[in-house]
Amino acid sequence: MTETPSAPTKRPTIAAVARAAGVSTSAVSHVFNGRPNVSAETAARIMRAADDLNWRPNLASRRVAGAAVRSLGLIIVQATGSFQKDPFYVRLLSGLTPPLAKIGWSLSVTVVDIDDEDAVYRQWWNEQRVDGFILIDLRENDSRVALLERLGAPAVLLGAPIAGDRVPAVTLADADVIDELLDHLGALGHTHIARVTEQVSLAHVGVRNARFTDAAAARGMTAEVLHWNGAAADPVYKLLHARGRVSALVFDSEVFATQVVARAPELGFHVPTDVSVVSWEDSWVSDLVRPRLTALDAPIEQSTQIAVDLMARLVKGDLAASVLVPGRRLVVRDSTGPAPLR
Amino acid sequence: MTETPSAPTKRPTIAAVARAAGVSTSAVSHVFNGRPNVSAETAARIMRAADDLNWRPNLASRRVAGAAVRSLGLIIVQATGSFQKDPFYVRLLSGLTPPLAKIGWSLSVTVVDIDDEDAVYRQWWNEQRVDGFILIDLRENDSRVALLERLGAPAVLLGAPIAGDRVPAVTLADADVIDELLDHLGALGHTHIARVTEQVSLAHVGVRNARFTDAAAARGMTAEVLHWNGAAADPVYKLLHARGRVSALVFDSEVFATQVVARAPELGFHVPTDVSVVSWEDSWVSDLVRPRLTALDAPIEQSTQIAVDLMARLVKGDLAASVLVPGRRLVVRDSTGPAPLR
DNA sequence: TTGTAGGCGTTATCAA
DNA sequence: TTGATAACGCCTACAA
Numbered sequence: 001m002t003e004t005p006s007a008p009t010k011r012p013t014i015a016a017v018a019r020a021a022g023v024s025t026s027a028v029s030h031v032f033n034g035r036p037n038v039s040a041e042t043a044a045r046i047m048r049a050a051d052d053l054n055w056r057p058n059l060a061s062r063r064v065a066g067a068a069v070r071s072l073g074l075i076i077v078q079a080t081g082s083f084q085k086d087p088f089y090v091r092l093l094s095g096l097t098p099p100l101a102k103i104g105w106s107l108s109v110t111v112v113d114i115d116d117e118d119a120v121y122r123q124w125w126n127e128q129r130v131d132g133f134i135l136i137d138l139r140e141n142d143s144r145v146a147l148l149e150r151l152g153a154p155a156v157l158l159g160a161p162i163a164g165d166r167v168p169a170v171t172l173a174d175a176d177v178i179d180e181l182l183d184h185l186g187a188l189g190h191t192h193i194a195r196v197t198e199q200v201s202l203a204h205v206g207v208r209n210a211r212f213t214d215a216a217a218a219r220g221m222t223a224e225v226l227h228w229n230g231a232a233a234d235p236v237y238k239l240l241h242a243r244g245r246v247s248a249l250v251f252d253s254e255v256f257a258t259q260v261v262a263r264a265p266e267l268g269f270h271v272p273t274d275v276s277v278v279s280w281e282d283s284w285v286s287d288l289v290r291p292r293l294t295a296l297d298a299p300i301e302q303s304t305q306i307a308v309d310l311m312a313r314l315v316k317g318d319l320a321a322s323v324l325v326p327g328r329r330l331v332v333r334d335s336t337g338p339a340p341l342r
Numbered sequence: 343m344t345e346t347p348s349a350p351t352k353r354p355t356i357a358a359v360a361r362a363a364g365v366s367t368s369a370v371s372h373v374f375n376g377r378p379n380v381s382a383e384t385a386a387r388i389m390r391a392a393d394d395l396n397w398r399p400n401l402a403s404r405r406v407a408g409a410a411v412r413s414l415g416l417i418i419v420q421a422t423g424s425f426q427k428d429p430f431y432v433r434l435l436s437g438l439t440p441p442l443a444k445i446g447w448s449l450s451v452t453v454v455d456i457d458d459e460d461a462v463y464r465q466w467w468n469e470q471r472v473d474g475f476i477l478i479d480l481r482e483n484d485s486r487v488a489l490l491e492r493l494g495a496p497a498v499l500l501g502a503p504i505a506g507d508r509v510p511a512v513t514l515a516d517a518d519v520i521d522e523l524l525d526h527l528g529a530l531g532h533t534h535i536a537r538v539t540e541q542v543s544l545a546h547v548g549v550r551n552a553r554f555t556d557a558a559a560a561r562g563m564t565a566e567v568l569h570w571n572g573a574a575a576d577p578v579y580k581l582l583h584a585r586g587r588v589s590a591l592v593f594d595s596e597v598f599a600t601q602v603v604a605r606a607p608e609l610g611f612h613v614p615t616d617v618s619v620v621s622w623e624d625s626w627v628s629d630l631v632r633p634r635l636t637a638l639d640a641p642i643e644q645s646t647q648i649a650v651d652l653m654a655r656l657v658k659g660d661l662a663a664s665v666l667v668p669g670r671r672l673v674v675r676d677s678t679g680p681a682p683l684r
Numbered sequence: 685t686t687g688t689a690g691g692c693g694t695t696a697t698c699a700a
Numbered sequence: 701t702t703g704a705t706a707a708c709g710c711c712t713a714c715a716a
Contacts (some may be wrong), residue, residue, distance in 0.1 A: 011470075011494075011692055024703045029695055037701060043639075054493060056468035060691035063402030064708045071450070071471075084436055085626050090426050097453045101462075106471060108413070108448045126398035128353075129413075151396060210426060228517065262630050284427050284597075285627065288604050302669075313644045355709055367689045371711055379685060403709035407690045 012053040016067045020049035034058050043319060048165040059318040063128065068315055071191045072096070072308070073121050074128035075143050077137060078111045079200065085255045087283035088300075092136065092158075095304030103312055105131075118147055125153045132306055134158055135167065154314035156307045161207045168320040170307045172298050177328035178215050181278065181296065184330060186219060189339035190276065194226045194246040196239065198253065205252060207282075212250070228256050240275065247339040248276040258289045261335055272337030282331055291334035299327035354395040362391035374399050405470065410657055412447045414438070414650070417462050420453045421542065427597045429625035430642075433499075434478065437646030444664060445654055447473075460489055467495045473657045476500055476649055477509065480545040496656035498649045498663075503549045510662040512649045514640050516550060517632050519670035523620065523638065526672060526676035527590050528561060531681035532618065536568045536588040538581065540595065547594060550622075554592070570598050578605040584619065589681040590618040600631045603677055614679030624673055633676035641669035 018025045030038050031046045045238050076083050108130050112120050124130050132154030148155045157169035197205050209225050216223035232238040257279035264271050271277050279286050282295035303325050306338035308322040360367040364373050372380050373388045418425050450472050454462050466472050473498030490497045499511035510551055539547050551567050558565035574580040593599035599621035606613050613619050621628050624637035644669050652662040
């Protein structure tokens with residue numbers, strides 16, 4: 001079962017197209033770069049010749065002549081298999097791709113160990129594989145910001161709080177949905193709530209914690225922060241027993257939230273009778289588990305569209321301002337209910 | 343909140359590195375292309391200069407001078423949101439990426455409507471954005487095979503039955519695991535089994551159906567094929583009532599299998615008492631639902647590694663033979679149990 | 685072991 | 701409205 005090696009047929013060049021259309025190479029170039037100084041007839045002839053020969057301007061040659069690579073870099077850190085589980089990443093990918101296609105760009109993706117992260121950013125930039133990067137999962141004191149600044153590589157932050165003025169950021173507005181969530185829980189009689197986060201110090205975690213705690217305090221509720229102990233033999237058991245007076249758990253991670261809901265009954269806890277559970281992200285998985293998870297939905301497609309716009313602007317050398325995207329909303333399902341009596 | 347446009351600083355070139363190291367540009371080139379005719383000392387000096395200047399050979403220039411682009415194309419069809427749900431795709435991505443990184447390649451991904459599929463393959467190939475393509479979700483009489491042949495683009499099939507000799511394929515060996523599964527179900531007393539597939543005519547579906555039916559018949563069991571009616575108001579209800587004498591359902595799609603398990607109790611069916619459920623793919627989601635899904639695990643990382651090897655070979659102009667990857671295995675969980683008495 | 689020169693495919697400049 | 705020509709950054713002979 002063998003395959004003949006791809007024939008080393010010479011691929012058509014702009015010269016071949018020019019010859020076929022009976023014009024000069026510059027005429028062809030003009031047509032494909034939208035310059036107006038070619039008559040409609042010759043332009044049509046050129047296009048036909050190009051289609052016939054299956055020719056399009058060679059990206060590499062264009063690049064050498066000064067154009068952009070037309071590719072956006074996305075480097076994902078493989079942390080505790082979160083990429084493999086968290087549905088957010090797939091939504092991100094399918095959100096990024098259509099706006100990129102619209103401007104003729106593609107997405108260059110890779111998944112790396114955190115130890116290799118900086119090296120890959122450097123490599124991709126130095127070898128001019130991409131025009132810029134989308135930064136996700138920004139950490140506190142993230143080395144990437146300084147690195148990319150030093151390299152002079154355009155970058156757009158996605159889903160992280162605005163990091164000073166150094167990098168334009170696309171951030172989801174949380175304030176309204178936090179109110180919505182606290183209203184919901186408050187109406188159900190919950191007074192002691194916890195946000196559950198992972199140990200990793202993602203930049204958005206601290207901000208969310210602060211906002212959440214403040215908003216809770218403002219309405220006389222108590223909010224604390226609990227840590228998800230992924231290393232424990234049974235993280236759910238651990239958490240449910242360590243939660244003290246807390247009657248509602250709000251998880252940053254949909255993966256953890258769904259696991260709690262699935263595992264709780266086996267540990268003798270009933271959701272939402274004993275404890276209410278909320279996920280800060282939403283996807284089909286929240287709708288799959290029983291009871292279905294109450295979750296915070298986010299306008300991801302909109303954010304990715306904006307992020308791509310910002311990147312395009314940066315690459316052109318224009319200014320790019322950070323954007324706060326509204327539109328988060330609470331999706332109430334079955335994992336939140338009346339607070340148990342004490 | 344604005345960002346100063348990326349300074350139009352000239353990026354270093356091979357000439358700058360040569361100057362810094364006090365050598366000629368060809369010496370630099372030699373070092374970065376592993377040619378042995380440079381003394382160790384000068385090579386070290388050159389490397390240091392390159393690192394200092396943050397220089398790596400420009401991919402585009404290399405390409406223009408005849409080298410490969412070092413990028414693999416993956417074009418995913420956005421069908422019924424399966425990319426957003428099916429955990430397989432993420433495993434595929436994280437499986438492809440490390441072997442690519444090892445040979446200095448990246449992955450160019452996009453998600454397209456099926457109507458745009460051929461156009462994107464053509465575009466990416468004609469503009470020389472990628473060196474070749476990984477083909478997944480091959481359909482019966484898939485137009486892509488002929489298209490890529492016509493374009494002369496290297497392609498490797500993943501997860502599909504070998505398509506003649508036209509394209510090298512990496513296929514998961516199913517025979518053993520089918521036996522394993524039928525043994526398992528047979529021991530539980532199941533005699534009437536169904537494979538449940540979607541309408542879409544994916545190339546692997548027919549093959550699996552045939553193999554499965556034959557293997558079942560060989561041991562005196564009856565196997566049929568049921569269709570998942572995704573358009574129904576309640577596909578699970580529809581399926582459970584239309585299944586006739588079948589006591590075990592084997593789903594091609596993990597998404598559907600998990601939905602059945604989640605929804606069945608609400609419709610008055612108990613899994614596995616009333617009906618056993620199996621998923622042909624495995625992931626954390628199969629382990630998340632209750633009862634946990636019995637599933638067929640697959641060595642995806644191994645397959646992707648092999649696929650990348652084949653691609654690298656094709657691009658070098660070497661022969662590439664199709665490979666049958668063993669290692670699928672049955673993961674017995676809680677969704678399969680004794681067949682109900684009739 | 686190192687350096688020189690020509691070529692890769694495209695675009696931009698400028699002349700026709 | 702068109703066409704000739706010099707870049708762009710790197711690599712591969714080939715020469716020194």
